[in-house]
Amino acid sequence: MSVYTLLVDQKTLDTMADFYQDYTVKTPSHAKFQAKITGCTITAYNSKKVVFQGKNAEKEITLWQALQQPVKQMKTKQVPHLTHFDNFDCIGCDESGVGDYFGPLTAACVYVPKQQTDKLKQLGIMDSKQMTDEYICKIAPTIMKSCYHAITILPNEKYNQLQAKGINGHMMKALLHNQALQKLLNDQTFTFDYIIMDQFVNESTYYRYFKTLQISPITGLTFIPKAEGHSIAVAAASVLARYTYVKAMDKLASKYGKTLPKGASKTVDHFAAEIIHTHGESCLQIYAKVHFATTQKALELLK
Ligand code: MG
Numbered sequence: 001m002s003v004y005t006l007l008v009d010q011k012t013l014d015t016m017a018d019f020y021q022d023y024t025v026k027t028p029s030h031a032k033f034q035a036k037i038t039g040c041t042i043t044a045y046n047s048k049k050v051v052f053q054g055k056n057a058e059k060e061i062t063l064w065q066a067l068q069q070p071v072k073q074m075k076t077k078q079v080p081h082l083t084h085f086d087n088f089d090c091i092g093c094d095e096s097g098v099g100d101y102f103g104p105l106t107a108a109c110v111y112v113p114k115q116q117t118d119k120l121k122q123l124g125i126m127d128s129k130q131m132t133d134e135y136i137c138k139i140a141p142t143i144m145k146s147c148y149h150a151i152t153i154l155p156n157e158k159y160n161q162l163q164a165k166g167i168n169g170h171m172m173k174a175l176l177h178n179q180a181l182q183k184l185l186n187d188q189t190f191t192f193d194y195i196i197m198d199q200f201v202n203e204s205t206y207y208r209y210f211k212t213l214q215i216s217p218i219t220g221l222t223f224i225p226k227a228e229g230h231s232i233a234v235a236a237a238s239v240l241a242r243y244t245y246v247k248a249m250d251k252l253a254s255k256y257g258k259t260l261p262k263g264a265s266k267t268v269d270h271f272a273a274e275i276i277h278t279h280g281e282s283c284l285q286i287y288a289k290v291h292f293a294t295t296q297k298a299l300e301l302l303k
Pocket residue numbers: 094095198
């Protein structure tokens with residue numbers, strides 16, 4: 001099935017809502033509306049991302065591409081129209097495990113030359129947050145086989161040590177991404193146009209972290225908010241980062257003898273309380289990001 005994504009401006013989004021109003025179906029959570037027409041399902045998100053799926057998706061999206069205003073130039077580096085990154089050879093970077101109490105922080109970078117974008121699009125790759133873990137595990141090996149990539153993992157124990165030293169989550173992400181990029185660029189020889197980072201801090205803050213830590217980073221990155229919607233390379237990186245997280249969680253489950261819940265929720269609070277109760281609080285160091293409020297909540301539950 002063909003899947004295409006378009007980032008639109010507010011005016012176009014409103015026009016779309018009017019245009020498809022007679023074809024709307026039940027709106028999925030996080031979406032503004034969903035409409036079904038012959039051969040195409042259109043899902044519009046409040047983030048102004050619109051996903052077209054189905055055999056007529058390409059035809060349908062071209063209607064709207066023509067209406068788009070040129071996206072204003074990014075301050076940091078001149079970039080072409082955001083949706084056109086896939087016409088270039090790009091390295092995409094993204095991470096996973098950030099909001100999950102249990103399990104490591106993972107980062108991935110993937111090199112996608114422009115000739116390969118169609119193949120990846122055919123896999124239905126999009127933002128990993130919109131895909132099930134099951135589907136991610138199905139397609140990740142194909143991405144790994146077809147694209148140069150590098151992955152880094154920050155295990156919980158190490159994460160907690162760095163956190164205790166005052167290195168915050170954003171700094172850890174920056175370090176992990178930089179390590180992954182170094183690995184990729186050292187191991188392989190290829191030419192590329194852009195290194196696109198799914199932006200978690202602005203460019204100056206990103207490079208300042210390395211100055212603070214006295215490390216010289218890979219430079220020349222292009223920082224794009226919600227980049228997985230604008231670049232197939234970033235979307236592929238988000239899939240590999242999530243895949244690595246899911247696999248790491250499987251390993252932790254065999255170590256603990258029970259599946260640990262993902263995310264952060266009441267279930268996670270209770271699970272953490274169970275670990276503390278059975279094995280002591282220090283045991284969390286190897287399974288969890290202990291600075292999360294979850295730890296306090298779990299301790300409260302045991303009072
Ligand atoms: Mg991200």
